[in-house]
Amino acid sequence: MANALMNAHQRSKELLPGFIVSAVVAAAACFLSEHYGAPVMLFALLLGMGLNFLSADGKCKAGIEFTARTVLRIGIALLGMRITLGQITALGWQPIVLVISLVAITISASVIAAKTLGFNKFFGMLTGGATAICGASAALALSAALPNHPQKEKATLFTVIGVSALSTLAMIVYPMIAKWLNLSPIEAGVFLGATIHxxxxxxxxGYSMSTETGDTATVVKLMRVAMLLPVILCAAMITRMQGNDATGERPPLLPFFAVGFLVLACINSTGWVPTIVQTGLNDLSRWCLVIAISALGMKTQLKELASVGMKPILLMIGETIFLILLVLTLMHWLL
Known part of the structure; x- marks a missing residue:
């Protein structure tokens, strides 16, 4: 018992400096986001990359590695507190079919497009999942479930930056598209919730247009978040089929953070969770993700991201445009 406590104390001393640095960067990112309106994930990445020298051999390295991996998974698991089964079923079967279709078709098309452009199919899953499900959170979750690869962290950071930038642009442009298409408040909510990352x-x-549009958009978006679990399961199965990871261990069929996501979503669906607890866990999830993305930024050099070229950028823009056209087509047939 004494040895276990001593080991835990020693381990915490190793991890604390890197975790504290990541948390400070995350706090700075939140401050900048609140005052300048840009996505907090984007600020966290950029600030983290400015401090990438801390991830070299030194006191902060172990803590940064721990934060980028374990804290990330905790934040993903806590995303389950954002959704309930009641929210998903309230809109009827049509939006459910629409969301399932758009996620499956978009990710499949992204994998095909990535392979056509000469990329690894997992890069297509990463960018397609981020586009189809929930932006930066989905990119981080899928990255955690996909097989290890020398370029995985670089691809993840590029995807987070790209999807954050496109999502901010979409927040401004998509309401204009909805008005131009003369969509009703419900239709506009479905469109915004199904297309913005x-x-x-x-x-x-959504709420910039009307309360009804905002409520509908939020529920549809949460339905897309719920698709994170089956997609993670598929990614984990693919990873398992690849064989052992770098440590020689066979990856679990369903990662613990995916199990946590499912359990918390079920608990949240009971209606027994007090609002203050739900809000607190949602805030904790957000903080975990921002702190983890700060750590991921510290592990990456800006010159590596600058070397990606135009093809990945064109891939993500193409996925975004494809999603708009797909959603409008599905809305025409289903709504």
């Missing part, structure tokens, strides 16, 4: 931008765009 990140939850915060969906909320901003």
């Amino acid at each position: 990140d939850v915060a931008q969906v909320v901003g765009a």
